Amino acid sequence: MSPIRVPTRPIPGMKPGTSGLRKRVQDFRAPHYLENFLQAVFDAVRPPEGFGAATLVIGGDGRYFNREAIQTALRMAAANGFARALVGRDGLLSTPAASAVIRAHGAFGGLILSASHNPGGPDGDFGIKFNGSNGGPAPEKVTDAIHAASLALDHYLTLDTPDVDLGRLGPFALGELQGEVIDPVADYLALMRRLFDFDALQRLFAGGFRLAFDAMHAVTGPYATAIFEQALGAPPGTVRNGRPLPDFGGHHPDPNLVHARALYDEMMGPDAPDLGAASDGDGDRNLIIGRGCFVSPSDSLAMLAANAHLAPAYARGLAGVARSMPTSGAVDRVAARLGIPCYETPTGWKFFGNLLDAGRITLCGEESAGTGSDHVREKDGVWAVLLWLSVLAARRCSVTEIARSHWAAYGRNHYTRHDHEDLDADVARALMRDLAARLATLAPGDRLGGRAVRLSDDFAYLDPVDGSRSTGQGLRLVFEDGARIVWRLSGTGTVGATLRVYLERYTADPADIAQDTQAALADLVALADELSGLAARTGRSEPSVIT
């Protein structure tokens, strides 16, 4: 069957952000939009001639437009010369599971259809990203090439074929392409069985341990049910909101203290379960809450790094760890004590890929509720819960006890992120530009708000593996005592601009450790506002979301 060549024209704005191209569903449904972006991906990452049976993995988080987009992607993959495709049943594959499938089957790469934690539905968001053969998000040089290709298009290739039945497991053919609809959970579950001691975890649940897992009507429902309830014997009802829905039940699938409020309230209430956890739209983020004890993602990364050796996969220790720049320095202290390297990368999981591939790090994470390891090349929500469960099973104590003993041993990095969403994009850009100019006037030793400045800059990263350099990754102001303020514009939003302000300071004083985080950081919050002029410029007195 010959490919059909459809004339088209470049559509501006197809520049992948922090994690692939995220736009409104309406944008993706506009004539030629989806097809143009897919053709740009295929043009930029075309399998080399003679690559043979190049396999493409395709799946998404089940959000509105997922199935239609997958049908289009399959036809175009076939028309563009892919020989094989693996598709998750019903079009589902969590982001970490897609990474696992790519790696398990030696695929050329994969298309992950998701806008992650962004809302879904006809008026919500959609997104696509390409992951390479290591299972990880395409690095900047590839996303730049995709953008360039999108601006040079004059046609796209597709086939005239009926839809594939995504609900039926098994093989299908599409022109020359041999495809298979696969169980979205199987490869991932097999991988988790290799990493963790399922017998020990079964004993934990048999002993009455109570987990509450909120799948937020997003993609992790089938994974969490198969693993926690079916494989590990947690009672039915452990997984809540477990059925993936195209609009996530009308909710925002972001596992933070605003959108997972019901879980948070339950965990702070009487008779709370032992562990509360949630994951996001595409299953790569995690929220961890103990009984009466929220664990910030930065702290979770540090605590997991300190305890990972208690799970079989990490029993021989960690090669190194990494965190994104805005993530708190808590994990740095663990790395220092373990005598292993700690890398500081820009925001975006793609920056961990080289470090993981080179074997320089075993564990990595971000303040944005992402934690992962070298088992895949994505952050992984269900994996993070399994690692927490493994630590709790081995240490036979509560989350609160783990947190308290960690802070007693390492001190605490009080940490918060204030998000100011849906700002006018021009106002936000002007704020960042003027703030950069203001920070550039500061010199080491200058005093601000009672602290001495150590450095102020716009963060740039030199990848130690391939030597690539990334600039403009966030404005930071670091003080001599280790306190920091970081300002960044989000690269994942679809409306206006979101300004993220990250605030942190370290303490080893027991009374200060016990302080409420927002109170502990109030002076830095005030200083951040004064320096950026945020309230005056935007009229906003409070952040939209505090995490």
Ligand code: G16
């Ligand atoms: C993505 C990236 C993460 C990043 C997060 C927030 O996560 O993979 O690395 O930390 O966005 O990015 P930003 O601050 O630019 O909005 P996800 O879960 O949305 O794919």
